[in-house]
Amino acid sequence: MIDGLSPGLVLIGGALGIPFLPGKWRHAYMLALPVLGGWQLWGLGHGVYGQVEIFGYALTLVRVDKLSVVFGMIFLLIAFINVIYGMHERDRLQDTSSVIYAGAGISAVFVGDLITLFIFWELTAISSVFLIWARRTERAYAAGMRYLIVQVGSGVILLAGIILHLRATGSIAFDNLGVVSPATLLIFTAFGIKCAFPLLHNWLQDAYPEATVTGTVVLSAFTTKLAVYALARGFAGTEVLIYIGALMTAFPVFYAVIENDLRRVLAYSLNNQLGFMVVGIGVGTEMGLNGTAAHAFAHVIYKALLFMSMGAVLHRAGTVKASELGGLYKSMPLTTIFCIVGAVSISAFPLFSGFISKALILTGAADQGRWAVWLVLVFASAGVLEHSGIKVPYFAFFAHDSGIRCKEAPLNMLIAMGIAAFLCVAIGVYPAPLYALLPYEVDFEPYTTGHVITQLQLLMFSVLAFAVLIRTGLYPWERPSTNLDSDWLYRKAMPAAVGRFMEIGGAVRDAVLARAQNHLERFISTIYRHHGPQGALARTWPTGSTVLWVAVLLAATLIIFYL
């Protein structure tokens, strides 16, 4: 352990050695880095470390407390599992950037001031875009560019907010800020972009499904949960977050139903899950914040598991489009089982992780008597079951047989999915260790008769609704398509507006130029008329007449002289 060093910097510093190591050694080394980071965190214990003064600002590089530990630990854990999942790949760029990205996320969680937060905020953006570009297709390049612009933009807004906040208050401490001034509103917006608030969300569904098989899994863990952490740290109890969060749980549900790309379905589902966490932050009570932290912890694992299973399908079958898949349980039985474990965890079936975490958030909202929000959250829970619980596994592994026959996922993928699936069940069956890790003391028992029965009712009746829809032929079969979302604004509307502007501007310019040219031509022809070969002023005069004119001039001069 190195005194006062951020656990995240262990990964970032260590990542610099990755490009120089050959294949197998590289992955063994990468596996050691999160372990070393965890060891570093363990050694530090709660407290504030690494205080340095730069340009008169007192920076706090490391702050370890209960809230940062929950997020730091899950980031370290998933970084470890992700390395195993990506072991079949031979891509130095992706290996290096994924570890730097994880390190940046972990460092950002442990900072104690806003300036250091800004640095790691931007580092997560820059390091993660390579996971999209590593797909090495034209489409991925464009999606990565859009992703980078949005992410760096969020950082710039954050910086503007920090500068204004510093001028107004003289403080750069990263504690509860609240939306109380234009400065904190800017910081709130920057967090909101990274957290995929409604209408600021579409970078997520645009970019994540375009990344590599491993890249999407890595991306799903850090960026948005860092934003959730930042909101929980800076804006706990901000009431508007309850409504933003409730909206986030509800509207992606409708996109997820009709989306054909199953990794994009999971991206919409990710948005919906973030909504639950944001509601918990808005509620702001001990119950609400515990719920957010617990749900983030459970979510990182089951979401990664779901993305891993769809990554395995993409790797083996060559596609994750629902319209092209089906019947894969025959070829990939283990992946099927792991996917189903992820699906029932996210759907919050009793004995799985989502059940013991989401309940805290719903109880937090209900404790404040917010029945409308509570109804939306229960509605969204049925929505989660629809797209992540049923649609993803059903269309990939069951439904009608697509005829695709392939090998089971590679061993390293199966091990990674196995660990994640084990954790989903372990947390669900025995939530005490996770509850002990939460920021506040937990006064909640998830396994009461009422809670188990009502949750099972909600879920099983929803499954029945699905069965009825399939039997009656009302369930829409997937087909190849693109669904318009808010990215339409900057991918279609704005380019079209610019195109139209250029068109009109071009016409105006042509008219002005034509007029100017007309004037110029007339001017030239006038000059030509007077000075051209035939012009009066350019004519060659006979010498005699010139002498005559000179005499006339002299006479005139004489007359003027004597007058």
Add this chain to the structure above:
Amino acid sequence: MTDTPNGQPPPSPTEGKKYWLEQRPNVEKIFWGLVLVCAALGLADFFYDKHPQFAMEEIPAIYGIYGFVCFFGIVLAGKKFAKLVRRDEDYYD
């Protein structure tokens, strides 16, 4: 992608063994089993002490009914929604 999916020749879907899930009577069994489970869960509401947070939770099987209606509503609304936002796959290309 640099990885190639394995190159096993795909046998026709109908070839080989008949899968349990693909037999009609088994699908029926699953469906009616599900109906039974739901009925049991609905009836279970009469056999334990409820601690409702909201008045509507007093209604028997309300979670089940709400879940069923929401799920149905989401899928049907999704179909309408698709008409509005669905475009060709190469829309942005």
